[in-house]
Amino acid sequence: MKSLFTALSLLWFCLTPSFLPPADPADVVFVNGNVYTVNEKQPRAEAIAVKGDRIVFVGSNANAKQFQGRGTRVIDLHGETVVPGMTDAHYHFIGVGQREMNLNLEGITNLEDFLAKVKERVDRTKPEEWVTGRGWIETFWKPPVFPTRWDLDKISPNNPVFLTRADGHGAVANSAALKIGGVTKESKDPFGGQILRDKQTGEPVGMLLDNAQGFVSRHIPAPTQAEIQQAIILANKRSIELGLTQIQDPGGSYRDVDLYKKLYGEGKLKLRIYKAVYGPGPEAKRLLSEGPIIEAFGNRFNLRTIKVVSDGALGSRGAALLAPYSDTPDSSGFLRVKEEDLLPMLKEALQKGIQVETHAIGDYANRFILDEYEKALNAVPKSERKIAEPRWRDEHSQIVNPIDIPRFAKLGVIPSMQASHAIGDLHFAPSRLGMKRLEGAYAWQSFIKSGVIVPGGSDAPVERGEPMIEFYAAVARKDIRGFSGEGWHPEEKVTREQALKMLTIWPAHAAFEENVRGSIEVGKLADLTILSADIMRIPEMEILKTHCVMTVIGGEIVY
Ligand SMILES: [Zn+2]
Ligand SMILES: [Zn+2]
Structure with missing residues (x-):
């Protein structure tokens, strides 16, 4: 039978x-x-x-x-293996292209090599012209300390130099650049930023965190339209070669939007882009008044999101923490947005069906943004919202007090996380945070178990921006040499099925696209x-x- x-x-x-x-x-x-x-x-x-x-x-x-x-x-x-077209849910697209064009300081393992590489560029630059670059990180330097203005003065006494740390939340400037920026012993820290100073003399050491970078960076000649266009084309090429079919671009302006539209129109941009503009401020106001752009250029382009930045980064100690840094007891980081600017914008976004996504690294920043989202959601009931479930996002959700984790599911907030941050940060997060706070850090599996989806991104150019690194980091929770430290919570790693969702269906859902992608x-x-x-x-x-x-x-x- x-x-x-x-x-x-x-x-x-x-x-x-x-x-x-x-x-x-x-x-x-x-x-x-x-x-x-x-x-x-x-x-x-x-x-x-x-x-x-x-x-x-x-x-x-x-x-x-x-x-x-x-x-x-x-x-x-x-x-050969086929997966749904992969998405990077947090990818600074123009920054990726600019990394290909500018002085790239990634992968340098000590101060001497760092200075040698910068000197090479200084020697090729005309007197008094700016030397700018990005991508350095001191994690593996011995000792692992930030470079100073005086280090840079030795190789560039005349040209102003401004070099952004890999995370984009800090930069080191030499004395010539600080002079142009008017940064002196007397300068006060701006809101949402910090001028690092010599403990004895109070003299600025050259490191500028978050909003303090603006003192100097605003004097650097802006890239031309042609240069940005070239960066976009390079980023498009690199991204599709890595297997990405969409990137979600967290932040920027209508200048970027106009360039993307132009290049889509000319057929030079193939990648799908889910774009946000910064807020609160004029860019967000424009999006709120003009309304979203949805499924333009054959479903390739969406603009329906405001990006908020609520704190700094962990590496540079700008992330806003509930308690002081374990390795710097006089600092708890800082917030970078004020409730009086944020809350009215959140309410209007609900009324107009605009998505909001907020950079939040520290446990204080994450609690703050959940509180603000909750206030807005309570103030604007579903009947008054253009989209009842607005799918607001928390970008990074990096260090979260465990009692706040269930609030994401309750409020319908999506934690958009970067697996590669965990495998880079594992070398310094324990000293910044202490062991206890690691419990709610990079807690992918706890989030998934709490009933939310976790779209995965790289935050490129902060990280390399390669989907295979993200997939590996999510399933291994070890650095690329296979190392993971004591107490790094291996139970928070994800299964391969979950990791694949992090790069496919979950970002699609976080972009209202689960029915088409x-x-x-x-x-x-x-x-x-x-x-x-x-x-x-x-x-x-x-x-x-x-x-x-x-x-x-x-x-x-x-x-
Ligand atoms: Zn961020
Ligand atoms: Zn980012």
Whole structure:
């Protein structure tokens, strides 16, 4: 009986294609793929058919045949792994392009090499012209301390120098630059920023945190339109080569928006961008009055979000903490936004259906922003909101007091997190925070268990901005050499299925796009990332060696 049943079902399986009505031929059919769909109803497949910019079939090689007509291009994937087109939920797009163009100080492991690299640039620069760069981080220097103005003065006594730390929340300036910025012993710290000073003399040491960077940075000639356009084109190329099909760009201005629109119009920008503009302030006001841009340029461009920055970063001790830093007992960091500016904007955003996302690193900043969101949500009931569930986001949700974690699900706030921050910060977070506060730090699994989704991003150019690093960091919770310190809460790592969702369906949901993107399903946009290895099965360390072999956006093979 059993064998008869098997024989019959085998027969049925073989005959199935011819029983199905012939379908409209597809433009492209991908066959022999190792497909992970992120669709719970049909998790695995071999073949995908695409017509126009949409997926018209997902299933077996045999059943895909009905979509192969005369003009159909058939692509044999030879068993390669296919996942839904990956998204980076926090990716400073223009910054990524500028990193490719400017003095890049990433990966330098000591002060001498740092100074040598800067000197090389100073020597090639005309007298009195600015030397700017980005990407240094002192974590592995011995000792791990910030460079000073006096270090830089030795290699650049005349040219003003301004070098941004990798996290973008601090920069070191030499004496010539501080002079142009008018930064002296007498200068007061601005709101939301700090001038680091010599403990004995009170003299500024050259490090400027967060809003204090503005003293100097406002004197640096702004990049030209042509330079920004070049940065966008470089960032587009780099991103799609890494397998990204959308990036969510947290912050910026209408200047960026206009350039994106121009380049989409000219067909030079292929990547999908989910854009935000900064607020409170004039950019946010404009978005609130003009209204959102949704699904423009073939679903490639959305602008419906205001980005708020509520504190600084942990590495530079600007993150706002409930209790002082363990390694600097006279500092608890600082907030960078005031309630009187924020709350009216939040209420208006609810009335007008505008999403808000807020950078919050420290446990105080996270509690503050949850409180502000809660006040606005209570003040504007669902009946008065344009969108009842506004899907507001908390960018980073990095150090959260455990009692605040359940509030995210309760308020409907989405923690948008960066796995790679945890594997970079593990080298200094314990000394900044002490062991106790690590309990609610980078607590991905606690968040997921509390009933929220966790979109994953890299915060590039703060981190490299490579989806395979993010995927590895989320599942391993170890640095790229396989190291993780004592007490680094390995229970907070995620499964591979969860990590894949962090880079696909969860960012889609956080962008109101779960019905059109984020999984490989009939009717959705044909965004696919094809990888050199099966990241759902290979040993952890091999994830870092995996690369993208093909990127498909809206049915078009863009890489
Ligand atoms: Zn941030
Ligand atoms: Zn950021």
